[in-house]
Amino acid sequence: MIKEIVLPDLGEGIESATISEILISVGEKVKKDDVLFVLESDKASMEIPSDYEGKIVEMFIKEGKDISIGEPLYKIETQNQIEKEIENKSEKENLEIHKQEVKSGNRTEGNPQFKPTAELKSSIAANGVFSSPGVRRLARELDIDLGIIKGTGAKGRTTKEDLNNYIRIKMREGSGLSKPPKKPIDFSKWGDIEYQKLTRVNKITGNRLQEAWQNIPHVTQYNSADITNLSAYRRKLKSEAEKTGRKVTFLPFLMKASVSVLKNMVRFNSSLDENEENLIIKKYYHVGVAVDTPSGLMVPCIRDVDKKTVMELSEELADISQRARGKKLKPEELKGSTFTISSLGGIGGTGFAPIVNPPEVAILGVSKSEWKPVFDKDSKEFVPRFVLPFSLSYDHRVIDGASGAAFVEKLSQALENIDLFKE
Numbered sequence: 001m002i003k004e005i006v007l008p009d010l011g012e013g014i015e016s017a018t019i020s021e022i023l024i025s026v027g028e029k030v031k032k033d034d035v036l037f038v039l040e041s042d043k044a045s046m047e048i049p050s051d052y053e054g055k056i057v058e059m060f061i062k063e064g065k066d067i068s069i070g071e072p073l074y075k076i077e078t079q080n081q082i083e084k085e086i087e088n089k090s091e092k093e094n095l096e097i098h099k100q101e102v103k104s105g106n107r108t109e110g111n112p113q114f115k116p117t118a119e120l121k122s123s124i125a126a127n128g129v130f131s132s133p134g135v136r137r138l139a140r141e142l143d144i145d146l147g148i149i150k151g152t153g154a155k156g157r158t159t160k161e162d163l164n165n166y167i168r169i170k171m172r173e174g175s176g177l178s179k180p181p182k183k184p185i186d187f188s189k190w191g192d193i194e195y196q197k198l199t200r201v202n203k204i205t206g207n208r209l210q211e212a213w214q215n216i217p218h219v220t221q222y223n224s225a226d227i228t229n230l231s232a233y234r235r236k237l238k239s240e241a242e243k244t245g246r247k248v249t250f251l252p253f254l255m256k257a258s259v260s261v262l263k264n265m266v267r268f269n270s271s272l273d274e275n276e277e278n279l280i281i282k283k284y285y286h287v288g289v290a291v292d293t294p295s296g297l298m299v300p301c302i303r304d305v306d307k308k309t310v311m312e313l314s315e316e317l318a319d320i321s322q323r324a325r326g327k328k329l330k331p332e333e334l335k336g337s338t339f340t341i342s343s344l345g346g347i348g349g350t351g352f353a354p355i356v357n358p359p360e361v362a363i364l365g366v367s368k369s370e371w372k373p374v375f376d377k378d379s380k381e382f383v384p385r386f387v388l389p390f391s392l393s394y395d396h397r398v399i400d401g402a403s404g405a406a407f408v409e410k411l412s413q414a415l416e417n418i419d420l421f422k423e
């Protein structure tokens, strides 16, 4: 019998993945549970085993190809006879295990759940749990008691997916990322509700933010800068740029000012290595910019900020944020940043604590500038000044509080020195 195999639901909100390795070819014979190919999603790498014993007769996939749930993978000619033998053998094996368990007192003969009926003949009732031989074998190898996993298959059968889900949860727990299972709440009891599906970007960003929040000891340092002179200079550049349809906001100045400080405070432009034994200090200055898009938050990267003028950065920023909103960014454009700026200055707010964008160690949060009365100690009068509030969140494993405070002071001075921006 020839069966067409499609990409199953991979869970974890993964809708598609890339075929990174194909381990079989047409004509090859495979056994059940033999790994056929490896998939890479943006979250994980997965080995996909065969559900059948048989011969591969057609392949629909290529290495490097993106594939979505439900798309055909390959066709296999299954060996019914062999399958039957395996099932009969496993039934005998199961019954033998069962008899031994009853004998040793580990099982009660009267357990109502243990009924190896015809439709469950490849299942076992170890601990009163029905499951396939493959699932039982894996559970045995990993020393997992199937009795504690809630089966979602027919008649409460513990499926491979149930076991995989259980392993995923345990792995997350091991990495400190576990979320306690939530009971559904019926909010409609108290009023009208509607469901809105999270986008793929929402889910990916959400997971990354949660991971960063849980793994990085964050500290946020607040400060402000007097940008009265900078604002006047920007207005000049802005009106010149407008003649050619371009715009100049405060962000390119913030990028350049941040990089001028990063060059002197190198730990802020670093990452911890995989063993958390060394700091990797980067000698390039690529700034990630948080962009609010209809699908969610994205952080494209602008490279070599130190080598570009304010006008060049303005043009690049306009291009990259427009393409982020139109889902036109290439994956490469989302990688490689060494420091991130999240600017909410065009929207409002007086201050916020941004979350570090790993593997970076610091992020700048920018809020909305306002005219404020500032006391001038020379004239002994309050004078109106245009003040920009900002904050710096950093990884306290890499940066100590004194450096954090020094960074925001230096950044404030850099923003007040408009010579820094003149080309």
Ligand code: CAO
Pocket: 247, 248, 249, 250, 251, 252, 289, 290, 291, 292, 293, 297, 317, 321, 342, 343, 344, 345, 346, 347, 354, 355, 366, 367, 368, 369, 370, 388
């Ligand atoms: N103070 C006062 N005005 C500001 C300002 C500030 N700090 N920052 C921006 N503005 C002004 C701009 O100058 C512009 O006014 P003009 O038309 O007079 O030039 C206006 O506000 C709108 O700016 P903008 O938001 O379109 O442009 P930007 O370069 O400042 O920001 C971008 C671009 C892509 C970062 C922004 O559009 C965006 O998406 N911000 C949201 C980022 C976000 O969601 N972060 C939260 C992540 S959670 O950590």
